[in-house]
Amino acid sequence: MTDTLPEHARVIVIGGGVVGTSVAYHLAKRGCRDVLLVEKNDLTSGATWHAAGLVGQLRASRNVTRMIQYSVKLYEGLEAETGQATGWQGVGSLRIASSAARMIELQKVANTGRAFGLDVHMLTPEETVERFPGLDRPEGIVGSAYVESDGYCDPSMLTQALARGARTHGAALSTNNRVLGFEVENGTIRAVDTEQGKVRCDAVVNCAGMWARQVGAMAKVNVPVVPIEHQYMVSEKVEGMPRAFPVTRDPDNMIYFRPELGGVMMGGFEPNPIPWSTNGVPWDFVSQLLEPNYEQFEQLIEHALKRSSCLEHAGVKRLVNGPDGYSPDGGYVLGLAPELANYFVAAGMNCYGIAGAGGVGKMMAEWVLDGRPSLDIHSLDIRRFSGPHYRSTRFIAERALEHYPKHYTIAWPNYQAKAERSLRRSPLYETLKAQGAVFSEKNGWERPQWFAPDGVEPVEEPSFGPGHWEEHVANEVRALRDGVGILDQSSFGKIEVRGPDALAHLQRLATRNIDKPVGKLSYTPLCNEGGTIEADLTIARLGEDHFYLVTGTALVGHDLHWIQSNVAPGQSVSCYDATSSRGVLNMGGPRAREVLEQVTDTDISHEGFPFGTCKELHVGAAPVLALRVSYHGELGFELHVPTEYTARVYETLMEAGADWGITNVGYRALESCRLEKGYYVWGIDITTDRTPLDARLGFNVHLKSGGDFIGRDALVAQKAAGPDEVMCLFTIDEHIALHGAEPILEDGEVVGIVSSGGIGHRIDKTVAMGYLLTDRARGTHYKIAAFGTEYAATRSERCAYDPDRGRILC
Ligand SMILES: Cc1cc2nc3c(=O)[nH]c(=O)nc-3n(C[C@H](O)[C@H](O)[C@H](O)COP(=O)(O)OP(=O)(O)OC[C@H]3O[C@@H](n4cnc5c(N)ncnc54)[C@H](O)[C@@H]3O)c2cc1C
Missing domain, CATH: 3.50.50.60 (FAD/NAD(P)-binding domain)
Structure with a gap:
């Protein structure tokens, strides 16, 4: 032509x-x-x-x-x-x-x-x-x-x-x-x-x-x-x-x-x-x-x-x-391919390409010309397919065939793919399965959702919830609150960043000043030029030039690409996916220290191993990198264990914890706890649509000491003007099922949208979070509309559980 x-x-x-x-x-x-x-x-x-x-x-x-x-x-x-x-x-x-x-x-x-x-x-x-x-x-x-x-x-x-x-x-x-x-x-x-x-x-x-x-x-x-x-x-x-x-x-x-x-x-x-x-x-x-x-x-x-x-x-x-x-998950395949610097993809239209083409064209033009689309469409981002199994025709075809009828089957919130399961398993998979673990899949990994006690079938029926699993999840949450629980988080994405310029590189990405002594942890967002959140992770400084980053199971491809692609010309730094190198056991609850003390010679007292630090120690004879963090809101130790030692560490802890009733817990219990604490999930509560200031993460934006990080100018400007919308936390007295995207109303008017919610078993209420227009974020009494009913929701400035963090900082 x-x-x-x-x-x-x-x-x-x-x-x-x-x-x-x-x-x-x-x-x-x-x-x-x-x-x-x-x-x-x-x-x-x-x-x-x-x-x-x-x-x-x-x-x-x-x-x-x-x-x-x-x-x-x-x-x-x-x-x-x-x-x-x-x-x-x-x-x-x-x-x-x-x-x-x-x-x-x-x-x-x-x-x-x-x-x-x-x-x-x-x-x-x-x-x-x-x-x-x-x-x-x-x-x-x-x-x-x-x-x-x-x-x-x-x-x-x-x-x-x-x-x-x-x-x-x-x-x-x-x-x-x-x-x-x-x-x-x-x-x-x-x-x-x-x-x-x-x-x-x-x-x-x-x-x-x-x-x-x-x-x-x-x-x-x-x-x-x-x-x-x-x-x-x-x-x-x-x-x-x-x-x-x-x-x-x-x-x-x-x-x-x-x-x-x-x-x-x-x-x-x-x-x-x-x-x-x-x-x-x-x-x-x-x-x-x-x-x-x-x-x-x-x-x-x-x-x-x-x-x-x-x-x-x-x-x-x-x-x-x-x-x-x-595509393998029924979503479009869009964005910058992680393999190359300037190769974009807009494919996998899954039989709704005519409907989507207008929006896809707009998003792609923004991606190419502005570096990112104006809507958060990470669920369509090609980087979600970074795992090597997504190169297998068999995997792609089996999953694509499974998703095809999902155009019309009910989109159950707890839907789980059936094809090509059990592909990525932690060393504890069989052990946990034998104890009633009900698994869900993410990025090919099998992850324990909850544990079915004796006499209960370890399966999840499709449900808009609250599901039949809630009573068992409540018991797991109680173990975390009153005793000690242990969760296999081996699927965590792990990234190592090393080299003479590792610190300078990460300082340019993180909104927080991460130039802390070796052994310190930093929880920080990484922003783009627009000041919105590209990633949100924990960074452990293991050496002067050596950092260990922990991120979500399905986010490692996305985050690694962001970190690698922003290495400045001439910088000497290597960034690589270390996910397979370590299993992770998250042990938490008021008795967690007593259990760990039984099996390690290292001082793990609050003074000897303060919150926000990490330590190399041994559990029995096995080497462990222990992180003193907590996503459930209780005293906690995240144990990162070289893969082949993971099973042994688990056995040692279960044996040592028997007297304290150590209990297996799953991701559903963790979700309940993190909601009560008002902790976020990237891709759900914080996204490339949101800045740290929208999300009230201003404490993590170090404009003075953080140096010139990516997104700083945008955040300075936003700080001066104030965000248009801000994150708010709510409780609802009844137990209801929330899945995100429910409207939040004040005086009958929609003033915001729920990002995530669920039952908080420690406070025995439903917990929700979502962004409100700033000038509508001052009241206390709101309504959240779900499944045709409007529920009274109370907004609170502080999180619903232990806002002073006494249960963590002990
Ligand atoms: C029976 C049927 C009914 C459908 N009904 C609907 C519907 O009702 N609503 C809806 O939203 N969607 C529907 N779809 C889906 C829709 O047709 C597709 O999603 C959409 O057309 C895909 O558009 P595309 O541009 O990605 O792909 P295509 O239209 O296939 O375009 C890709 C183009 O790339 C060209 N190309 C390939 N390789 C090269 C190369 N090496 N060099 C140069 N050019 C190359 C090809 O020649 C082709 O023209 C239907 C699909 C089918 C099969």
Whole structure:
């Protein structure tokens, strides 16, 4: 399409589907004129052309909802802006509940959506049928959520409109030109090799859809995406069917209906999806479909007939079977690939790429031009797939296949993947399992959630909670409060930073002054230039030039990338993932010291081993790095043990602690305790949307002694102006289930959103935290809306449990 290929482009976008054109459009619209889109065939010749075009905004993740809200606004106005029609039909959408559990889920997501201004209304069964009279078999409908601004578009026309907009803003498009490889120098893409020649560039964005893994491999970048087949049918004209009705999804029956020229389009997400060409998609798979698979589709027709007789009277005009790229967890794969300095990815659209493309394009343009997106979308960040198992086709495919039906299955908060479990196990896995541990998985690791006592089956039933496990969790919390508990946290991410410039490097990242004597610990956020929180971790100074960093199980790839990629030119420092080198046992409670004293010769008294320090000691004969920290709010010792000694240390402590009733505890007990203490989780309570000042972590921002750290200027400015929103802590007298994203109300008005919450078993109340508009963060009496009920919530300036820290500092 472009006559001559330029010699240089600032950004090369690979792929001319809806995502690539949206990324090019947004880059160009932002003023990045030197953008080149390269497409191996014609625009929209991959998965885009045959999509059904549905755009639904109601999502389990609030920031994905916000991204798709943006898509809708864009698609509504794109024709006026570009002169190219998009086929946008703002017919609205119905999401039907055909079960009580689904209704709870709908209320939950509708609640959150409304807090972000989404026009969602809950309808009765009668009102539902009124909106879509084709539902002539409404038995069992409990209700529905109606989103007025939802709709559908023509994906090919939308892509052409985005392409035209991109061109108008100065982007160049090169079609029938396949990318063949990359020229890489010092971890940076210098040029892209295409069939029509080489183009030097400053950055690339891989938007190659189901080919993205292959295009990634050309630069040794792992893009964990595999194709899966997906089908829908188009019916003949149906007598009496209105030409316009809301897109109607009945997820309990796995199906959707969309208007199509006086007939219906019907598709869905079956529980037994079929992978396709997982070891590589042929380059010459162009504007093609797969063979219709009627046998596979039959199950969806059967479900559709439960709701509507229309397909009994109308024939099937065509059955469309096309592949799309899926990721292992059903989320988009976005952002800067950790392997290279300037290689971005926007792939893994999981069959909702049309809906997401507008928002994805905007986020990616911000990522490329500003260094980060304006919304916190870490749950879509490619760095979540940094573990080596995400390079395995088997792992990616098995997990992707498992997630495919989750488009329509209920998003239980305690859902656990089943495929490829028991992949990463601590040395204590079998021992804990034998004692009733119920495991959950994170980043491939099995982690004990809670322990089922004798006579209780060690399984978790799906639940919106409070779950059947709470009484057992309460007992574990009691052990921590009254005696001593032990938790296997071997999955903790561990990063070592060493070298002559290690201190200088970390000082530039940390908002806290970490230049403390060897043996001291620092808890600190790491901020970006905007002053928002990129990471939040504990740093132990093990030597003058040697630091040991502890972070979350799933955050190590993200954090290590942040730390490594910010090493200044010429600095002599090495940063590496040391997760596998040590197991971790977290022993806490008022009797913890007495237990540890039995098995070590080292002085571990409060004076000899103060809070906020670390010590090398022996437990029995085993070497241990002990950190005097506490995330549960009790006296605690975090024992980091060379992996092969971990089992022995556990046995020694269990034996020594028997007289004090030492008890295994799981992550659910830790969660209950940390909520009562008002301690945060990165990615939930503190994110790249929030600064330490928003989060009331100002005590961790050392503007005077911390030197010139990244984000300092932004934080100085914010300190002068004051944050717009601040973190607040709440208690609710009843035990209720909170999962985050519930609206917080004052005088009937939404003034904030819960970031996390749950039952605090030591104070016997529900605890919640969330950000409030600063000028609405002064009161005491609020309400938190959850599952259709508004609960009285009391705001407190101090945390709910032991605010003076007497139980820790002893
Ligand atoms: C049957 C079906 C129905 C669907 N319905 C919906 C729906 O209702 N709503 C919704 O939101 N989503 C839907 N989807 C999903 C949607 O189609 C995709 O998520 C979306 O089109 C993906 O867009 P993309 O730009 O990432 O990929 P693609 O459209 O596949 O674009 C990738 C492009 O990269 C190009 N490319 C690959 N390798 C190279 C290379 N080496 N050099 C240059 N170019 C290259 C390809 O030629 C291709 O054009 C559906 C999918 C299917 C299969």
